[in-house]
Amino acid sequence: MDQLSNAERAEALTQALPFIKRYNGKTVVVKYGGNAMVSEQIREQVMEDIALLWLIGVEVVLIHGGGPDVSEMMAKLGKTPIFVDGLRVTDKETMDIAQMVLAGKINKTLVNLLEMKGGRAIGLSGMDGRLIEARVKDEKLGFVGEIIKINPSPVTDLMEKNYIPVISTIGCDRMGNAYNINGDTAAAFIAGALGAERLILMTDIGGILRDRNDPDSLIPEVSIDEAEELKSSGVISGGMIPKIDCCVEAIRRGVKNVVIMDGRVPHSILMELLTDEGAGTMVTGGNA
Numbered sequence: 001m002d003q004l005s006n007a008e009r010a011e012a013l014t015q016a017l018p019f020i021k022r023y024n025g026k027t028v029v030v031k032y033g034g035n036a037m038v039s040e041q042i043r044e045q046v047m048e049d050i051a052l053l054w055l056i057g058v059e060v061v062l063i064h065g066g067g068p069d070v071s072e073m074m075a076k077l078g079k080t081p082i083f084v085d086g087l088r089v090t091d092k093e094t095m096d097i098a099q100m101v102l103a104g105k106i107n108k109t110l111v112n113l114l115e116m117k118g119g120r121a122i123g124l125s126g127m128d129g130r131l132i133e134a135r136v137k138d139e140k141l142g143f144v145g146e147i148i149k150i151n152p153s154p155v156t157d158l159m160e161k162n163y164i165p166v167i168s169t170i171g172c173d174r175m176g177n178a179y180n181i182n183g184d185t186a187a188a189f190i191a192g193a194l195g196a197e198r199l200i201l202m203t204d205i206g207g208i209l210r211d212r213n214d215p216d217s218l219i220p221e222v223s224i225d226e227a228e229e230l231k232s233s234g235v236i237s238g239g240m241i242p243k244i245d246c247c248v249e250a251i252r253r254g255v256k257n258v259v260i261m262d263g264r265v266p267h268s269i270l271m272e273l274l275t276d277e278g279a280g281t282m283v284t285g286g287n288a
Contacts, residue, residue: 016274023273024057026197027159029255031187032064032110032263033203042264044113046202049269051119054164058273061155062114062121063167063190065183066106070098086242087137087144090180095143098180102168103127111166121164126171127178129154132186134171134179145171145179147186150193184246192253199250200272201243202263207281208244210235220278223286224248247283258283 030050037043054060067088071081074097082089090098103125114121126132131154134145158165169186171179184201191199208230210217222230227244230236236244247258261268261280272279 019274020056023053023197025059027059027061027191027194028053028273029061029063029187029191029194029196029199030269031183031199031201032062033183033201037064037066037068037106037263039264042266043110044117045266046263046269047110047113047119048117049267050164051114051117053269053273054119059159061159061165061167061190061194061196062110063169063183063187064102064106064110065169066102069106070094070101073097073101084141086239087141087182088180089141090143092143095178095180099125099170099178103170107166107168114164114166119164120162121166122158123166123168124154124158125168126181126186130172131155131167132169132171132181132189133173134181135173136179143177143179145173145181147171147181147189150189152190152193155190155194182242184243185249188246188250188253188255188258191250191255191258196250196255198273199247199255199258200269201246201258201260202268203243203260204262204264205240205260206262206265207260208236208240212237219281221282221284223284224251225286227283244283251283251285257285 032046050060050062074081079094107123111121111123124131130151132147133149134147137144137146155165169181169183171181187199206215206218208219208222210219231241243260250258259272259280259282261272268279271277
């Protein structure tokens with residue numbers, strides 16, 4: 001942008017106007033994954049983009065992960081992370097570490113960055129106002145939870161007061177036990193409960209590739225029916241399967257569409273929402 005002339009800057013803003021009008025007053029939920037937080041510079045840029053969207057009237061809700069930070073803290077405390085089917089085995093001590101890192105360090109760092117970029121933000125965990133009610137997902141995983149209910153009032157109350165809610169995905173049950181909740185799953189449930197216009201999953205992959213070894217084979221848009229066919233044919237495999245399942249869950253819960261994008265790409269959110277080009281793969285309801 002620094003290399004653009006004033007006229008080019010003005011033209012870029014004019015081109016964005018229809019998109020600004022489209023999303024003004026609409027709810028957009030952004031899930032910012034831990035694997036996309038690898039660079040402090042990119043993290044600041046993402047928060048700058050979210051603050052900009054908020055300033056032009058988009059009702060942004062930020063949901064964040066932080067698995068790599070949890071693993072790093074575990075290593076410092078002499079614990080070795082164990083994963084089963086991509087889920088962290090979470091004993092009581094690991095749960096305490098996850099709560100400290102996710103609801104504490106990462107959450108407040110992102111809130112502070114948003115404030116520094118001109119936004120107004122307040123941090124929440126899924127335990128606040130019992131936003132995320134959960135139960136044990138599988139005894140062998142320990143304090144890993146599955147969602148049984150979303151109570152969106154804490155989020156909508158903040159949005160009504162013109163704050164950006166920043167949510168860490170720690171849930172709880174009625175006995176007061178805390179649970180580690182998969183961030184993508186929590187984002188799908190929360191976006192559905194809010195009736196979001198769009199859910200954006202920012203991660204460390206560019207989207208669905210027809211050929212996983214060819215970045216140019218990105219599939220820009222699929223319906224949930226087409227996504228199931230791509231799973232059956234093996235195009236969607238491995239770690240992309242749970243992400244697609246979360247996209248389908250979100251759409252079935254009322255979200256209009258979901259985008260999987262590479263959060264390490266500068267200004268990818270703005271490219272997705274404020275340009276014709278878009279970014280990543282959009283999953284839509286199709287005819288389902």
